[in-house]
Amino acid sequence: MKKMATGNQAAALAVKESNVEVVAAYPITPQTEVVETIASFVETKKMDAAYIRVESEHSAMAACIGASSTGARAFTATSSHGLLYMHEMLHWAAGARLPIVMANMNRAVGPAWNIWAEHTDSLSQRDTGWMQFYASTVQEVYDTILMSYRLAEKVYLPAMVCLDGFILSHAIQPLDITPPGDFIPPIDLPHALDTKDPMSYGNLTGPGDYFKFRRAIHDAMKRADKECRSVEKEFSGRFGRNYGPVMEYRTGDADTVIVGMGTMAREAEVAVDLLRKEGMKAGSLRIRQFRPFPRLDLEGKKVIVLDRDCSFGAGGILAQEIRFHHDVPVYNVIAGLGGQDVRYETIADLARKAKPEGEFWLGVD
Amino acid sequence: MLEIRIHSRGGQGGVTASKLLAQAAFLEGKYSTAFPLYGAERRGAPITSFTRISDHDIKVSSQVYDPDIVVVLDDSIMDLVDVTVGLREGGLLLVNTDNGEKLEDPRLKKFKVARVNVTDIALSLGLVLSGNPILNTPILGALAKLGVVKLDSAIKAIKDMFEDERNVKAAEAAYEKVIV
Numbered sequence: 001m002k003k004m005a006t007g008n009q010a011a012a013l014a015v016k017e018s019n020v021e022v023v024a025a026y027p028i029t030p031q032t033e034v035v036e037t038i039a040s041f042v043e044t045k046k047m048d049a050a051y052i053r054v055e056s057e058h059s060a061m062a063a064c065i066g067a068s069s070t071g072a073r074a075f076t077a078t079s080s081h082g083l084l085y086m087h088e089m090l091h092w093a094a095g096a097r098l099p100i101v102m103a104n105m106n107r108a109v110g111p112a113w114n115i116w117a118e119h120t121d122s123l124s125q126r127d128t129g130w131m132q133f134y135a136s137t138v139q140e141v142y143d144t145i146l147m148s149y150r151l152a153e154k155v156y157l158p159a160m161v162c163l164d165g166f167i168l169s170h171a172i173q174p175l176d177i178t179p180p181g182d183f184i185p186p187i188d189l190p191h192a193l194d195t196k197d198p199m200s201y202g203n204l205t206g207p208g209d210y211f212k213f214r215r216a217i218h219d220a221m222k223r224a225d226k227e228c229r230s231v232e233k234e235f236s237g238r239f240g241r242n243y244g245p246v247m248e249y250r251t252g253d254a255d256t257v258i259v260g261m262g263t264m265a266r267e268a269e270v271a272v273d274l275l276r277k278e279g280m281k282a283g284s285l286r287i288r289q290f291r292p293f294p295r296l297d298l299e300g301k302k303v304i305v306l307d308r309d310c311s312f313g314a315g316g317i318l319a320q321e322i323r324f325h326h327d328v329p330v331y332n333v334i335a336g337l338g339g340q341d342v343r344y345e346t347i348a349d350l351a352r353k354a355k356p357e358g359e360f361w362l363g364v365d
Numbered sequence: 366m367l368e369i370r371i372h373s374r375g376g377q378g379g380v381t382a383s384k385l386l387a388q389a390a391f392l393e394g395k396y397s398t399a400f401p402l403y404g405a406e407r408r409g410a411p412i413t414s415f416t417r418i419s420d421h422d423i424k425v426s427s428q429v430y431d432p433d434i435v436v437v438l439d440d441s442i443m444d445l446v447d448v449t450v451g452l453r454e455g456g457l458l459l460v461n462t463d464n465g466e467k468l469e470d471p472r473l474k475k476f477k478v479a480r481v482n483v484t485d486i487a488l489s490l491g492l493v494l495s496g497n498p499i500l501n502t503p504i505l506g507a508l509a510k511l512g513v514v515k516l517d518s519a520i521k522a523i524k525d526m527f528e529d530e531r532n533v534k535a536a537e538a539a540y541e542k543v544i545v
Contacts, residue, residue, distance in 0.1 A: 004384070004387060004388050004391050004397070030403075115403075164426075166400070166401075166403055167400070167426050168426070170400055170401060170403070171398055171399065171400035171426065172384050172387055172388075172398060172399050172400070173397075173398045173423075174391055174396065174397070263426040264426075266424050266426065267424060267425055267426055267427060269424050270424050270425055341427050341428050342427060343425075343427040343428075343430070344424075344425060344427070
């Protein structure tokens with residue numbers, strides 16, 4: 001069935017269709033509609049879940065950790081300062097190997113106070129052990145949450161599904177809400193707490209065992225890349241919608257590629273069409289999967305990376321990631337911070353003027 | 366692709382109007398999207414919202430700068446901002462107004478100007494929420510008359526979102542009363 005829905009509503013509907021059992025969340029702009037919608041599903045018995053009201057995002061994640069530790073399917077949603085407040089618990093969720101899924105409506109971090117789209121909030125959680133996905137349409141939000149549960153429960157790592165605040169969270173677009181059926185089988189967590197076989201977690205661990213636990217997380221994250229491909233393949237077979245770690249657009253013969261994430265990277269495809277008409281061999285790569293980071297085909301190409309984020313003193317976080325994985329020169333454009341509106345005409349213009357290497361702040365430089 | 370920009374004041378329903386329009390186009394089998402430009406949200410403050418309608422998938426999510434159609438739900442906004450910024454020559458300007466005085470401006474000559482008094486239509490039907498007349502459902506009727514969407518799909522979109530039958534009556538009244 002198709003209907004019009006916002007990115008926020010798509011997230012709530014995906015949670016309902018994934019048979020999530022425990023939702024603990026705290027409202028924050030622009031995510032509030034997600035938890036409001038889920039609360040209404042629970043209240044009207046459209047969804048059989050426990051909705052735990054908590055006093056903060058730190059507690060929201062702690063409650064999800066508790067629920068997930070018993071083998072329950074758990075969800076939370078947040079944004080910006082809420083996500084940052086969870087930071088300690090994010091490490092815990094990954095360390096305890098809990099398949100929690102969270103939606104993060106990407107929003108700038110204050111001060112200066114700002115409620116609009118930016119990726120710095122989630123990208124600064126890069127090293128917490130969470131898988132990270134970035135959606136660019138309402139449909140993709142829905143689909144990625146479904147696939148994230150399937151994947152998280154295979155590799156026992158939590159997953160974060162990110163979408164641009166307001167630009168996607170508050171935009172209505174057509175959404176196919178065909179239920180996933182048995183695409184997401186009942187959760188089977190081997191280390192779930194069981195009252196019939198009591199045990200406790202959290203004892204002091206020496207470096208020897210601790211080291212092994214860390215390595216196991218590292219290996220699971222690497223394995224997630226392969227597992228994600230098989231989940232996407234099955235999803236495509238069942239529902240007809242194709243996803244990959246990177247969405248390539250007209251890259252076949254391209255000598256210039258524009259790389260980005262989220263809605264801005266989808267709009268870049270329109271810029272590519274514009275540039276192609278002018279005779280430029282342009283293409284674009286939209287990174288959907290930031291952790292684990294996928295392998296890209298950039299060899300011999302002029303690479304323009306759009307970053308809706310910044311690591312101060314170092315530049316764009318996505319650009320850094322690309323430089324780490326690939327030995328190619330990168331022209332890094334910092335664009336869209338704090339909700340700056342970035343039009344496809346502007347992206348095309350950036351590509352026309354791009355130098356082989358360097359950094360450019362849109363609207364500032 | 367058809368691009369529509371709606372100017373309203375917080376509480377008048379401009380954001381909902383943009384969504385109703387997208388919903389009506391969706392019901393006609395088109396691709397559509399609608400989104401607001403949120404500032405500090407408060408009642409009475411000028412608000413802009415956008416709708417895009419296309420026969421193909423819509424990849425653009427930035428704001429609308431060169432609209433084909435501009436809708437103004439409160440003509441007092443025309444004293445504050447140039448609502449026609451970016452509107453192409455021959456583009457449609459639809460204004461909710463009681464006397465059309467502001468539409469006499471010679472600078473508007475290059476546009477197709479239409480007016481309708483949806484405030485009056487809402488008040489006469491008692492379609493009032495928290496003291497504010499509801500403008501978004503009747504304006505959809507006016508947009509249907511102007512050929513943006515079909516009246517049937519406009520009514521269906523309204524019924525999908527609102528139970529109160531007076532919303533449909535208001536849209537039908539605006540459909541009849543819009544003046545080009």
